[in-house]
Amino acid sequence: MSPENALLTPADREMLEHTMLVRDRLEEQYHDLEQQSHAAAAGMWVFLATEVMFFGTLFVSLGIYRFLYGEACEAASEKLNWAIGGINTIVLLISSFTMALAVHYARLERRKALTTCLLLTGLFGLCFMGLKAYEYYTDYVENLIPGWRFVSQEWVDQEGLSPDQVPHVKLFLLFYWIMTAFHALHVTIGLCAVAIIAVLARQGRFTRSYYAPVDVLGLYWHFVDLVWIFLLPMLYLLGTHSADSLHL
Amino acid sequence: MSERILSVPTYASVLVALLILTVATVGVSFIPLAGHWHIAAGLGIAVVKGGLVVLFFMHALHSPKLTWAIIAVALFWLSILAALTLCDYFTRGMVPGMPGH
Numbered sequence: 001m002s003p004e005n006a007l008l009t010p011a012d013r014e015m016l017e018h019t020m021l022v023r024d025r026l027e028e029q030y031h032d033l034e035q036q037s038h039a040a041a042a043g044m045w046v047f048l049a050t051e052v053m054f055f056g057t058l059f060v061s062l063g064i065y066r067f068l069y070g071e072a073c074e075a076a077s078e079k080l081n082w083a084i085g086g087i088n089t090i091v092l093l094i095s096s097f098t099m100a101l102a103v104h105y106a107r108l109e110r111r112k113a114l115t116t117c118l119l120l121t122g123l124f125g126l127c128f129m130g131l132k133a134y135e136y137y138t139d140y141v142e143n144l145i146p147g148w149r150f151v152s153q154e155w156v157d158q159e160g161l162s163p164d165q166v167p168h169v170k171l172f173l174l175f176y177w178i179m180t181a182f183h184a185l186h187v188t189i190g191l192c193a194v195a196i197i198a199v200l201a202r203q204g205r206f207t208r209s210y211y212a213p214v215d216v217l218g219l220y221w222h223f224v225d226l227v228w229i230f231l232l233p234m235l236y237l238l239g240t241h242s243a244d245s246l247h248l
Numbered sequence: 249m250s251e252r253i254l255s256v257p258t259y260a261s262v263l264v265a266l267l268i269l270t271v272a273t274v275g276v277s278f279i280p281l282a283g284h285w286h287i288a289a290g291l292g293i294a295v296v297k298g299g300l301v302v303l304f305f306m307h308a309l310h311s312p313k314l315t316w317a318i319i320a321v322a323l324f325w326l327s328i329l330a331a332l333t334l335c336d337y338f339t340r341g342m343v344p345g346m347p348g349h
Contacts, residue, residue, distance in 0.1 A: 042314050049322035056326045064337050066287065086274045090267060097263040100305045107253060222305045229297045232270075233290025237277040240286065 018209065025210050037212040044216045048223045055182075055227050062175045062234055065168070072168035075159045077238035079144060080176065084135040085236040088128050089228060095124030096225040103218040106211035111204055114214070118198040121221065125191045132184055145177070146170040176235050183231060186224045193217050252310040262304045269297050 008016065022033060030036040066073045102117035143149045150173075152166045161169065197217050200206070206214055273293040277286060303309045308319060340346070 038312065038314075041311075042318065045315055045318040049318055049325070052322045052326055053329065056329050060330050060333050063287075064333065067284075068337075070284075082274065082277065086270065089270050093263060093266045093270065096301065096305055097259060100259045101256065103307075104253070104256065104259065219306055222301055225305075226298050226301050229301065230291070230294045233273060233287065233294050237273065237290045238286055239277075240280045241277045 021207060021210055033209050037210075037215065040212040040216050041219065044219045048219065051223060051227075055179075055230075058175065058179050058182075059230065059234060062172075062179070065171055065175070066234075066238060069165070069168035069171070072161060072165040073172045074239035075155070075161055075165075076144075076169045076172040076176075077236060078241065079142065080236050081135050081138055082236040082241060084131050084138075085232055088131050088135075089232050091124050091128045091131065092225045092228050095121050095128070096222050098124065099218050099221045103211075103215055106201070106206050106214040107208070109206075109208040109211075111201065111206075114206065115198055115201045118194055118201055118214075122191055122194045122198065125187055125194065129184065129187060129191070132180070144173055146173050179231060179235065183224065183227055186227070190217075190221050190224055193220070254304065254307070254310075258304065262300050266297055266300055269293050273297075 026033055026036060030039065098117045098120040102114055102121060105113040105117060139145060140149055143151050143154060147170075150170065152163070155161045155166050155169055156163055194217065197213055201214070273290055276289045276293070281289070302319070308315060
């Protein structure tokens with residue numbers, strides 16, 4: 001604190017800090033910080049609308065193939081590791097909860113709680129990626145990678161599918177790989193953003209009237225969670241499971 | 249970005265509801281259901297879960313009208329995407345002489 005500031009009353013000091021914040025953070029095209037925050041959130045919502053279209057095409061196509069080639073899709077779905085898929089759903093939901101708390105504490109200007117919540121979110125995100133990597137490994141071991149590790153005869157001998165249905169199994173598995181890989185890419189981008197925002201939060205860059213980056217990151221993270229919520233039933237839960245289908 | 253602040257217990261109860269629904273959705277997959285009922289049940293629960301995430305975690309409930317407009321537009325575009333694609337696939341083979349499934 002400079003000697004001049006020491007003479008100020010607390011109310012004056014708060015006003016001075018706010019003026020400096022506005023000078024540092026407010027872009028010239030906005031009237032005030034609140035309008036700027038609203039614009040930032042609206043921008044993220046528009047981006048998420050385009051993301052809905054991106055994942056929407058994949059979901060609609062998968063739904064149609066599921067309808068046309070039901071038997072093959074169900075057989076392939078039962079081979080996927082639903083236990084890891086389910087646990088990952090829980091992990092991602094908890095990370096969304098901690099992210100919601102991060103935005104909550106940013107709004108209340110509680111810097112330590114904000115940083116902790118962001119770190120927890122990152123930790124759960126990493127946990128998700130770790131489990132996903134392990135799941136991909138089990139898929140590799142169980143020959144579920146069309147074009148690389150895939151034995152057509154296994155599906156005819158063990159699953160009782162006709163040779164004509166094997167291409168449909170491959171199609172479903174391709175959707176599984178493309179959709180989960182794109183989702184994992186989104187989680188990875190989210191993790192990088194969480195790390196950056198956590199560092200900034202620790203430096204005390206966010207205040208009661210300026211926390212739009214945390215808010216916008218929260219929207220993105222929740223959307224990635226939302227996509228996974230739909231991926232779980234569409235990929236893992238198409239067929240009927242039994243307790244012995246647990247293949248960890 | 250909303251003016252109203254939700255409380256931590258509210259977020260916690262939303263999380264508990266989401267976790268219960270996740271267990272339910274996996275649980276349903278153990279019930280031997282015919283044909284498309286698994287996907288119908290799974291997607292039904294997913295829509296409820298998605299609604300909870302959007303309304304509470306993403307604060308749509310207390311967001312400005314602009315946010316609601318963007319959500320509505322996103323769903324509208326998605327419905328065009330789905331409806332026109334389905335129109336194509338489910339009318340294939342109905343026209344004599346046209347290739348289809």
